[in-house]
Structures are given as C-alpha cells and as structure tokens.
Amino acid sequence: MASASVPFIRPRYGCSQRIPRFKLWNGGNGGSSSHSSSSFYSPCCSSFDHRLCFSFNFCNSSGLKICSEHPSFGIQAMSTTQGNAVIPKGAAKLKDEPDHLLVLVHGILASPSDWTYVEAELKKRLGSKFLIYASSSNTYTKTFNGIDGAGKRLADEVMQVVQKTKSLKRISFLAHSLGGLFARFAIAVLYSSNPLVSDQLDLADSKNENPENSACSSNRRTIAGLEPINFITLATPHLGVRGRKQLPFLLGVPILEKLAPSVATFLVGRTGRQLFLTDGKPSRPPLLLRMASDCEDGKFLSALAAFRCCIVYANVSYDHMVGWRTSSIRRESELVKAPRRSLDGYKHVVDVEYCPPVSSDGPHFPPEAAKAKEAAQKEPNIQNTVDYHDLIEEEMIHGLQRVGWKKVDVSFHSAFWPFFAHNNIHVKNEWLHNAGAGVVAHVADSLKQQESSTFITASL
Template identity: 80%
Template sequence: MASASAPFIHASYDCTPRRPRFKRRNGGHGDSSSHSSSSCSSSFEHRRGFSSNFCNSHGLRISSKHSSLRVEAMSTTQGNVATHEGVAKLKDEPDHLLVLVHGILASPSDWIYAEAELKKSLGNKFLIYASSSNTYTKTFTGIDGAGKRLADEVMQVVQRTESLKRISFLAHSLGGLFARYAISVLYSSNLLVNYQPDLADSRNENPENSACSSTQGTVAGLEPINFITLATPHLGVRGRKQLPLLLGVPILEKLAPSIATFFVGDTGRQLFLTDGKPSRPPLLLRMASDCEEGKFISALAAFRCRMVYANVSYDHMVGWRTSSIRREAELVKPPQRSLDGYKHVVDVEYDLPVSSDGPHFRLEAAKAKEAAQNAPDTQNTVEYHDIVEEEMIRGLQRVGWKKVDVNFRSAFWPFFAHNNIHVKNEWLYNAGTGVVAHVADSLKQQESSTLFTASL
C-alpha cells in the first residue's frame, strides 16, 4: 500500500468533461425499452403501459449539467429456494443463483416475504439463497471479515449445485457492503463468451448500454448478472445526515464514531471511515478501487447490471446521499408520484460511467484522517469526510449504475423506511411491497435479456 504522501493509486484524473447522465421523469407512468444484451433494460414486455422502444419514446429531456435518463420499465412471472441448512438436489435444475444478503443485527428471516415474492415471480430457473454466515452480532466483526465469510458460503452453494451458470446478488443495508467485498474475493478475470466493452469506454454513446453492461470476468466461476443493493451506505455514514438518526446535530455527529466503535466494533470504525492507521486509506475508500486487497471495481464491472435503491427521506439509518452514491449537489427533489404498479418507487435514473484513474489518498487526506481520529471536532471531521467522500464517488462512478429512488412519504409509517424497503416483516413493514415487485421485475427482465442474448 502506498505511503501517506502519495496516492494509493498512482494516476491522475481524466480532465475531459464529465459525460452527462440521461434522465427521464415519470409522473406516475413508466416506460420500458428494448436494446442490446448489455443493457439492464433489454427485452421488456409490454406491461403496465410501457413503451417497447426507449430511444423513440417521447419526453426525453437532456440538459448539459446533471442530466440523466430517467425511465421505468418492468414486467412480472415460481422458483427454487435454498436455505442455510443445505442445498438439496432440485429437479428443475436451476441455473441462476440469487444470493440474498441481510443487514446489521439481522438474519435470513428478514427475507421471508421477499423470498416468497421472488419465487413466484422468477420461476424455477432461479435458486434463491438467503445468506446466514453473518447473522446478528457477526455483523460487528468488520466488513472485510463478513465479506470473506459470505464469499465462502457462496462458494459452498455453487460447489453443491452443478447446474448453476449465472449469479446475482440482492442485499439490504450493511449487507450491500458485505456483498461488495465478497464479490471481490470471488472475482476471476477469466474471459466470458459474451465479452462486453469496457464500461468506461467513452466511445460507447448508448446511455443504457453504458449504465448497465459488463466487462470480462466471473464471480464464483459463474456469469455475473445483477448486483442490487437496498438502502446500503456505500459512502459510509460519516458526514452530515449520512446517519439520519443523529438529526444532523454537530455534537452528535462528532461523538458518533467513538460510540459506534464501542457498540459495533470494527464495522463501526469502517462505516465512519476511521479504521486503520492515518497513513492507510479507510476500507470503504479501498473498496472504490482495484488494489492489493481486491479487485473491487473490476468485480462490480463484471455484472451486467448494477442497481442501487435509495430512500430519499424517512430512513433513520442510511441517508439518501450515501445509499444512492451521489454528491450533495446531485440530490434533486424527486417526484412525489409513484411509478405505475410500484407504490413508493418514484424515480429511476441511469448514471453513465465516468472515466478516471480512480480514487487517491493524498497527504492532506492522511492528515485529516489523523485529526478526525485523535482530536475530532466539527471542522476536521467535515474536512476529512468531504475529501474521502469525493474520492469514493470518483472510484465508484467508473462503472454505470441504475439508481432507483424510493419515497415512503405517503406510507402509514414512513419512519420505518429502512425496513420497509425490503419488507423485513410482512405485517409491520408492508409499505415496501411495491419496491419488492420492482426488484423482482428488474431481475426477470434482465434474465430475459440474458437468455435472449445466449440464444443468438
């Protein structure tokens, strides 16, 4: 690892203008599209009034600054379910493994509702597996430790199910970080039959293809298809309103890192970006790059589609900025009206990859980290967070993302947003059923696109 006086990735950023993000606002009416095999919006069914040709659909608005393509399109479909007790021989020969990863202080039971809905929607070609290697207090032992345990668990499932060819991940909250670490452990740069162009290749002008396409590589020896997170703190929880429970109060945000470390151990230090020596980049910054520890970005890039679902408000655990991998200036007020058929899902955006040489950890960042660790006050805490957050975003935006905004403002219990988003309990958190339906349809449409490509 590089010293404090030099970037841990020796390169300078690309100074070319940032490529625009193409948006489409849906005032309650979704669209769908049909395009090439590398896109996450391919082969949509004509359902709920969706258009079949995204490029020719009306209302496309492109601006020169902070513009992106907002579009909605989905369709619906029984499936196999595997438990942590073992993977039985399944007569329907599933070939697509879907790994469900729960969050902090949780267990596989958090997925009971979503598992049942996904089973009904996706069919018997999916093996749905709820991870159990990081239950309850095991989530306190660090993102890296939990990620390695998850990787071992996934490999055991793959080795016991010979029919598997493809793999996807669906993770909630902290589980999204566990999954990001796990895929770097499971990643291999072996070439796939259907090689796709580099995601950061500026010559690829199709926004859909760029936002949802894959490079070469396998995960657990399988073809990576979908990587989906729900309310995951991709940028950590340090900084104003990244942990909304603190209400943005400076004194609480100053004390939070030490309190979190006391209660949740290594995981707390990593989430607040204070782990390791001052000269060493925090884990979440390293996870925004390919480094000695793992090919984190290459592993993400190998997936055909990367999606982040983010609560725009009422999430007391994870802020909108960190869960949607956005800068503060990019948080534009979302529509209030839900997309047709998906209650509380209010917006979808494709973010194109931005070419750069990745994140840096320069001398000023190391000094700011040391100050934040040893003598935290409002000024140096904010300074350190601002530096590291920008570097994490620069690293993660080198791959394209499909970003889905969720707003439980009109729900009966909006303050349950963090658990609503994946329906942790069907009776208490059922406001999120529309989000689960949206996820299921996203998975199905990408599966249809993959199978169509394979048949060509």
C-alpha cells in the same frame, strides 16, 4: 410473456432527456412485454466499455429488428423455425434445475428470516430457474467483526452453494443495508479474470456473427465461476455514515455527529470504525475508499464492473439509519427534490435514473487526506471531521462512478408508518413493513428484465 410496467430512466451526467422504453414483441405467441432500455441498449451494463454486449449492433446482427414508432422505439423479434432435435438423456431433468443463483444478504444485527417475504415473493415471480439463497454466515453480532471479515465469510458460503449445485451458470446479489457492503467485499474475493466458458456462451457466440459482440462475450469475467448478472442494494451506506445526515437519526446535530464515531466503535466494533472511515493507521486509506478501486486487497471495482446491471435503491427520506446521499452514491449538490408520485405499478418507487460510467483515474489518498484522517482520529472536532469526510467522500465517488449505476429513489412519505422506511424497503416483516411491497415488485421485474435479455442472447 406477461407485461410489466417499467418507468423511464433518465441519464444523470450530461443529458437531460429520458431514455425511451423498448418493447419486445414475441411474434410466436402473440404476447408482448415492455422492458426498459436497460435490458437492451445496455445502460445497465456496469463495467467499462467492454460490457456493452447487448447493443443495437447485436440486435441488427441477430435478427432483431429495430422498429421506430412515436413516441418510443420497439424491438421486434424475427420469427425463427426449429427442426426436430434429438434430446439427450437427462436433458429434461437438467432443464428443470435452477441455473441462476440469487444471493440475499441481510444487514446489521439481522438474520435470513428478514428475507421471508422477499424470498416467497421472488420465488413466485421469478420461477424455478432461480435458486434463491438467503445468506446465514453473518447473523446478528457477527456483523460487528468488520466488513472485510463478513465479506470473506459470505464469499466462502457462496462458493459452497455453487459447488453443491452443478446446474448454476449465472449469479446475482440482492443486499440490504450493511449487507450491500458485505456483498461488495465478497464479490471481490469471488472475482476471477479468467474468461467465462460455458455451453450457453459458446452457443451465443456461435450464433453471433458480429465480431464486435463475439469479442465482448469472450471478455466476460466470473464471480464464483458464474456469469455475473445483477448486483442490487437496498439502502446501503456505500459512502459510509460519517458526515452531514449520513446517519439520519442523529438529526444533523453537530455534537452528536462528533460523538458518533467513538460510540459506534464501542457498540459495533470494527464495523463501526470502517463505517465512520476511521479504521487503520492514519497513513492507510480507510477500507471503504479501498473498496472503490482495484488494489492489493482485491479487485473491488472490476468485480462490480463484471455485472451486467448494478442498481441502488435509496430512501429519499424517513430512513433513520442510512441517508439518501450515501445509499444513492451522490454528492450533496446532486440531490434534487424527488417526485412524490409513485411510478405505475410500483407504490413508493418515485424515480429511476441511469448514471453511465464516468471516466476517472480512480480514487486517491493524498497526503492531505492522511493528515485529515489523523486529525479526525486524535481530535474529532467538527471541523476536522467535516474536512476529512469531504475529502474521502469525493474520492469514493470518483471510484464508484467508473461503474454505471441505475439509481432507484424510494419515498415512503405517504405510508402509514413512514419512519419504518429502512425496513419497509425490503419488507423485513410482512405485517409491519408491507408498504415496501411495490419496491420488491420493482426488484423482481428488474431481475426478470436481465434474465430475459440473457435468454434472448443465448437463444438467437
């Protein structure tokens, strides 16, 4: 197994120490690989406590030995012997078929061709077990019809792919920009609270003698009938684009930010109103606030929490479309100066941190928020806009922080064309935006980490 350099991850809330890396030694072939702690001690398990399935208890009960060495710990796989097994008919063919669906979701005014480089690179790095599918249901001006409409179309498209490919067992999403919001809506449509039942999980449970872990496996939920593994977004405006420098090309100029919601509605229709949090009646919460909770519109938070790992990649600067705060789901007070040195092996990836779930009673839409929304709709002056946005942003963060996130900061300050950051982060064009190749490599290794931990869980 080839080694991959994965940076330290530092927790954000209430802890100043970085989480050490773990190493998995394959005693059978003499190889070694390095994985971040997110694969094994479940810091990337994004649901509430019931998602902490691959914990140290699992390691101890399944024959994995925790080895302590300075300056980090290691996890050593105990050797196992296998007897002669009878291979059923068709097993060889099934083995070669993909069992992990990776859905690529593009952003506004875009198309599947935006993923040409990423798709080729991921196929090369991930192998034949992944079915990499670039969504085509929301191309170009279809992205103007609203996040909810686009999300439903994406959900229908994913279901069609799943129904046509019977070998699929797992599912992940990789989305860029507005596509991240489409994907968040789609997974709520595709979410099922019925426990996941598959031969793979039955095998894992039968080999697992720890009752705590068995209960954990039985509580898993599905997305499109498959086991959810990774939910990854690149420069996605999770908190909308209303407010100070959330839409960076406005340069924070008050008069421009005041006019932006009206112009956005004219240019990009229903999607614009939703991004600027002015959609719907004053008494009704905006869509993005509803998407930070479980409500009558969908189990948005439960769907996110079902994934083993949720990751946000955010440009710290030079992104003219999406600000650092909204793409990294942070308060302004939480934005600290990002490192300028790239992590080893991942050019322009400057920092990785894990933010564990924070207990909260979820987002609210109090009467003062309804009044502020009405004022922002009728008289969009600077004060009304700021007051309303501050209220809604804090409520959205309250909801979304109930899920654990790995937050990856990206800085193209040293790139030849740093102002292409929004497209660099996913290499929209291989010739113009190839500065983002290191980011794509980091995404691929993050996907491989979770795939490796899934394989180990099922095999032990």
